[in-house]
Every structure is written in structure tokens, then in C-alpha cells.
Amino acid sequence: MDKLRGRAWKFGDGISTDHIAPGRLFHLRSNLPELAKHVLEDARPEFAAALQTGDFIVGGRNFGQGSSREHAPTIIKMAGVSAVIAKSFARIFFRNCINVGLPAIILDTDTIDERDELEMDLLAGKLVNLTKGATLSFPPLPKVMATILSEGGLVEHIKKHGDFKLD
Amino acid sequence: MGKTLSEKILSEHAGHNVRAGEFAVVCVDLVYVQDGTGPLTVRQLEKLGFKNVSSPERTIVFLDHAAPSPRQELSNDHKLLREFCQRSGAVLSDIGNGISHNVASEQYANPGTVIVGADSHTCTNGALCAFAVGMGSTDIAVAMALGHTWLRVPETWKVSVEGDFPRAVYAKDFMLHFIGTVKADGATYRALEFVGPAMDTLSMAGRLTISNMAVECGAKVGLFNSDEVTRNYLELLGRPQRYKPLRADPDAAYEKTLTFDVSSLEPMIACPHFVDNVKPVREAGSVAVHQVFIGTSSNGRLEDFQQAAAILKGKKVANGVRLLITPGSRKVLLDGLADGTFRTLAEAGGVITGPGCGACAGVHEGVLADGEVCVATQNRNFRGRMGNPHAFIYLASPATAAATAVTGRITDPREFL
Ligand code: SF4
Numbered sequence: 001m002d003k004l005r006g007r008a009w010k011f012g013d014g015i016s017t018d019h020i021a022p023g024r025l026f027h028l029r030s031n032l033p034e035l036a037k038h039v040l041e042d043a044r045p046e047f048a049a050a051l052q053t054g055d056f057i058v059g060g061r062n063f064g065q066g067s068s069r070e071h072a073p074t075i076i077k078m079a080g081v082s083a084v085i086a087k088s089f090a091r092i093f094f095r096n097c098i099n100v101g102l103p104a105i106i107l108d109t110d111t112i113d114e115r116d117e118l119e120m121d122l123l124a125g126k127l128v129n130l131t132k133g134a135t136l137s138f139p140p141l142p143k144v145m146a147t148i149l150s151e152g153g154l155v156e157h158i159k160k161h162g163d164f165k166l167d
Numbered sequence: 168m169g170k171t172l173s174e175k176i177l178s179e180h181a182g183h184n185v186r187a188g189e190f191a192v193v194c195v196d197l198v199y200v201q202d203g204t205g206p207l208t209v210r211q212l213e214k215l216g217f218k219n220v221s222s223p224e225r226t227i228v229f230l231d232h233a234a235p236s237p238r239q240e241l242s243n244d245h246k247l248l249r250e251f252c253q254r255s256g257a258v259l260s261d262i263g264n265g266i267s268h269n270v271a272s273e274q275y276a277n278p279g280t281v282i283v284g285a286d287s288h289t290c291t292n293g294a295l296c297a298f299a300v301g302m303g304s305t306d307i308a309v310a311m312a313l314g315h316t317w318l319r320v321p322e323t324w325k326v327s328v329e330g331d332f333p334r335a336v337y338a339k340d341f342m343l344h345f346i347g348t349v350k351a352d353g354a355t356y357r358a359l360e361f362v363g364p365a366m367d368t369l370s371m372a373g374r375l376t377i378s379n380m381a382v383e384c385g386a387k388v389g390l391f392n393s394d395e396v397t398r399n400y401l402e403l404l405g406r407p408q409r410y411k412p413l414r415a416d417p418d419a420a421y422e423k424t425l426t427f428d429v430s431s432l433e434p435m436i437a438c439p440h441f442v443d444n445v446k447p448v449r450e451a452g453s454v455a456v457h458q459v460f461i462g463t464s465s466n467g468r469l470e471d472f473q474q475a476a477a478i479l480k481g482k483k484v485a486n487g488v489r490l491l492i493t494p495g496s497r498k499v500l501l502d503g504l505a506d507g508t509f510r511t512l513a514e515a516g517g518v519i520t521g522p523g524c525g526a527c528a529g530v531h532e533g534v535l536a537d538g539e540v541c542v543a544t545q546n547r548n549f550r551g552r553m554g555n556p557h558a559f560i561y562l563a564s565p566a567t568a569a570a571t572a573v574t575g576r577i578t579d580p581r582e583f584l
Contacts, residue, residue: 014351014352014441016547016549016550018529018547018549018550018551018552019549019550019551022529022551022554022556023528023529023530023551023552023553023554024529024530024534024551024554024555026203026232026233026241026528026529026530027238027240027241028240029203029206029207029244030206030207030240030243030244030247031240042550042551042556061352062351062352062355062385065351065352065385065549066287066547066549067286067287067528067547068204068285068286068287068289068301068302068303069203069204069303070204070207070285070303070304070305071207073303074207088352088355090352090355090385091355091356091385091387092287092301092302092303092382095302095303095306096302096303096305096306099303099305099306100305142190142319143190144190144317153305154305154306154309155211155214155215155305158215158309158312159215159216163313164192164309164315164316164317166190166191166192166317
């Protein structure tokens with residue numbers, strides 16, 4: 001996988017899937033391109049329109065808490081975000097990110113500021129903050145998740161192997 | 168070394184011994200979706216190239232979130248799901264049957280089984296000692312097609328609860344207190360086992376409330392022992408043969424043990440906009456309320472409505488307050504009609520809706536206006552949860568909700584009981 005590069009969009013702690021894909025837009029769930037235009041609207045209304053392809057979402061603790069709606073990471077990816085970085089993730093959201101092929105990276109995000117230019121090397125487990133001239137490292141994903149992510153998500157994984165490939 | 172409940176159930180479903188921290192493929196006994204996550208699951212199944220589901224009779228599609236459908240897009244989603252059930256043989260639980268997790272407790276969930284659902288509150292049936300866990304639509308599509316899924320066996324926290332619940336204090340108050348203590352991400356990835364005298368004597372309705380909210384502190388599953396309460400519940404629901412006693416081994420390895428005593432607990436409330444922003448109701452201040460909502464997968468069972476009715480009997484909802492009553496299932500509706508509970512609530516001024524999620528997820532049946540305040544018995548108060556990011560949601564027990572409906576401001580139910 002190539003290096004990912006883009007700017008940081010900072011979010012606080014406890015961003016829920018209701019912030020990302022709110023219930024009042026429930027009727028757009030079968031129209032994901034339309035839903036993607038509202039991604040994270042209830043946390044930062046300006047985000048969806050100003051986002052550039054390749055940008056990173058940089059969150060705090062417990063990113064993606066709440067509902068299991070996979071529409072949340074799906075529209076983040078569709079909107080062009082290259083990865084979500086947070087101090088910690090809610091369990092279901094984390095698994096959903098990997099399943100839809102969206103890298104979800106756990107590291108201490110305090111040193112990253114809004115609009116910092118970032119470059120991520122997934123395989124090496126490194127995030128370079130080009131604005132600050134600092135390099136942060138992150139631990140590898142569990143084997144099964146690393147495999148699913150590198151193959152482009154769970155659908156591709158199952159199509160390729162016919163089943164889960166745990167090792 | 169003995170096993171935790173999770174290690175026992177997952178070992179049996181993996182076909183070999185598994186321990187906390189290990190990854191395993193486990194067969195699933197029940198798999199379900201609801202109308203918010205189901206359409207994507209059906210599309211993913213098609214993308215995966217699967218024509219059939221592995222066990223149609225153990226694959227359930229619940230229409231509960233937008234039930235009946237308030238708009239054409241959702242009607243089309245319902246149509247897609249109904250057609251999927253016809254085609255695949257999956258079981259359809261149509262509008263009016265109730266919330267997936269509540270109907271699953273009544274009809275499908277059994278001790279010692281593995282249940283996966285495309286809804287984060289699938290953990291509700293941990294109360295029945297099922298390893299019940301929520302996942303996303305694609306994971307559920309694969310589980311439907313293959314009949315198994317992969318899991319990491321979680322580390323377990325033993326939550327030991329002692330004492331007797333005081334007057335007007337319920338399972339909901341304990342769980343709000345628990346989440347306020349460990350915080351919204353405190354138990355991420357952990358399994359919780361709720362044990363001790365206060366949990367052993369708790370009714371199944373109370374257990375379901377607690378397990379339902381396990382995900383609100385990040386837990387993967389919130390389990391109760393399968394015991395006499397479980398046996399009686401299954402017998403009452405007409406499947407006594409599915410009872411089997413199950414508890415962790417005495418020498419099981421726990422990551423942590425937490426001890427609580429409910430005897431000094433008060434009615435509790437979670438304030439906007441986070442579930443772990445919890446304080447005693449009497450410290451919430453004088454907050455005027457526009458809507459009170461009783462129901463959901465947290466507190467939509469007969470016992471919950473009976474607790475509300477005990478306060479509302481012979482009284483009227485305060486001027487300017489809307490009281491929404493949404494039974495969790497058709498069975499709850501019928502039982503509450505038979506014993507007069509819903510009559511009492513309607514006489515007090517409550518609006519009784521059909522069984523389902525109702526106003527909980529902000530789809531229909533009670534969307535809040537800008538600046539409005541709601542006291543709800545649901546499990547989440549995130550900004551925008553009830554359909555409006557400019558509204559304020561407080562979470563409390565049915566008794567606190569009922570007391571609040573009578574006075575029109577957040578009220579400690581001990582004033583009435
Ligand atoms: S009642 Fe609320 S929390 Fe429960 S399943 Fe329905 S929408 Fe989800």
C-alpha cells in the first residue's frame with residue numbers, strides 16, 4: 001500500500017456514529033453518495049464541503065462510539081478521507097473501518113494540530129507530521145485485520161479466500 | 168485454570184479451547200439485522216456472490232426502527248428486506264412485532280449460544296447468558312452466508328454487586344451509575360460478568376436493561392449467569408427445554424474485579440450529551456422538560472411500564488409535556504393491555520405508539536424541536552440522537568421519567584413512591 005498524504009481535521013473526544021451519519025438522515029442509507037455529503041455534519045458542519053481527497057480525520061478518545069451503522073465509516077471513505085487517526089476507537093466502528101477498507105490508526109493525537117500536513121506509511125507503522133517535522137509510530141493491526149485491510153476490505157477478503165483467513 | 172463465561176461459550180463454538188486474547192472462528196446460533204442495517208447487509212451478500220443464507224430459520228430480519236415507515240425511501244428499504252426474506256427463507260419480523268433485541272429475548276435467544284446482530288445493542292441478550300455481540304452490516308452478511316464469524320476472545324471484568332435496591336431505585340439507575348463510574352470507553356473490548364446477590368435476585372427485565380447498556384461503556388458483551396431466573400423466564404416464554412445452567416468456573420481468570428453496593432444508590436440520570444455524564448436525579452437542578460419517552464431496548468418491557476404506571480395512576484401529565492409510550496414488543500403491548508397498564512398510561516395523557524424503537528433513534532414518532540429537552544428511558548443521549556442536534560436528552564429509569572412527566576421538570580421518583 002502506498003503512502004497516504006493529506007491535511008489533518010481535528011475532532012474532540014467521543015465522536016459518535018450519530019455525529020458521523022445522523023439518525024435524521026436514516027432515509028439516505030440506501031443512497032450513500034448523498035449521505036456522504038453530510039458526513040460528520042453534526043460535529044463540524046463545514047467538514048464535508050471543505051474536505052480534500054486524502055485528508056485525515058484526527059480524533060480523540062472513543063472515536064466512533066455508539067450505533068453499529070457501517071454507513072459511518074463507509075461515507076468517511078467515500079468522502080475521500082485516507083485514514084482515521086484517534087487515541088482510541090469504539091470496538092464495532094474499528095472493526096467496520098477495516099471491513100470497508102478504511103485504515104483506523106491508534107496513536108496519541110495531542111501533538112497533531114488542525115491543518116497539519118501528514119504522511120502515513122501503513123506498512124512501516126509510521127506517521128510523519130510534515131508541518132511539525134515529527135515522526136510518530138503506531139502498533140500493527142492484529143494479523144486478521146491487517147490481511148483484510150490490505151486486501152481492500154472484508155468483501156474482497158471473502159471473495160478471494162472463500163472464508164476468513166486467520167493466519 | 169478455569170474459564171470465564173466468554174471462554175466457555177466461545178470454546179464450545181470454536182470446537183477447541185480458547186482463552187482471552189486469542190482469535191477464533193466461531194459458529195453462530197442466531198444472526199439478525201434490523202431495517203437500518205439490513206439493506207446494506209443484503210447488498211453486501213450480493214456483492215459477495217452468495218445466493219443463500221446458511222440457516223434461514225436462524226436468520227431474522229426485524230423491521231423495528233422505522234416501523235411503520237414514515238417516508239418513501241424507508242418504505243423501499245422495507246420492501247427490499249421483505250423480498251429478501253421471501254427469496255432466502257430468512258424469518259421476517261415485520262412492523263408491529265417489536266424491537267429486534269426484545270423479540271430475540273422473548274423468542275430466540277438461549278443460554279450458552281452465540282448471537283451476532285447488525286445492531287450495537289445485540290449485547291442485550293447477554294442477560295440470557297448468550298454471547299451476543301453487535302457488528303456491522305458486512306460482518307453480518309458474512310455470518311449469514313457462512314454460519315460463522317471471527318472473534319477475539321475478550322478479557323473479562325467481574326462486576327460484583329451487593330445489597331438490596333432501595334425504594335424507587337432500579338437496574339437502570341445501577342447501570343447509569345456503573346457507566347458514569349467506568350466511563351464511556353472504560354470497558355472497551357472487555358466482557359463484563361454481572362454477579363453477586365443484587366444481580367442474582369434481579370428480574371430478567373432488569374438484567375436485560377443492564378446487558379443492553381454494556382456497549383455504552385465500550386464492552387463487547389455484558390453477561391449474566393444462567394440460573395433460576397433464566398430458567399423461569401424461558402419456561403414462561405414457552406421454551407423450558409432451552410435452559411441450561413451456566414456460570415464461570417470459580418478459578419476463572421479475570422482482568423479486574425469491581426465491587427458495587429446498591430443499597431446506598433439513588434435514582435440516577437445521564438445529562439446531555441454523553442451517556443457517562445451521570446449524576447443523582449436530585450442534583451440535576453430544576454430542568455423544564457418538553458417530552459418524556461418510555462420504551463426502547465433498554466426499558467421497553469412490561470415491568471418498566473408497570474413502574475411508570477404506578478406513578479402515573481390517577482394523575483395527569485403536566486401541561487406542555489408530551490408523554491410517549493412505546494412497547495418494546497407485541498407481547499408487551501398485549502400483556503400491558505390485558506393488565507391495564509397501558510390504559511393507566513393513556514388515561515394519564517400518554518401517547519401509546521405501536522411496538523418498535525419509536526422515537527429513540529430520531530427517525531420518526533417524536534423528533535425533538537430546537538432547544539427542547541427530553542427525558543428518555545433509552546440508552547443514548549448523543550447530540551442529534553432523537554433527530555435534532557439542537558435538542559437535549561437526559562437518560563433515566565421509567566420511574567424517573569414518569570415522575571418527570573407529572574411535574575414537567577426533572578423529578579426524583581422518590582417524591583411519588
Ligand atoms: S430502541 Fe433505540 S437503542 Fe434499542 S435497538 Fe431501537 S434504536 Fe437501537
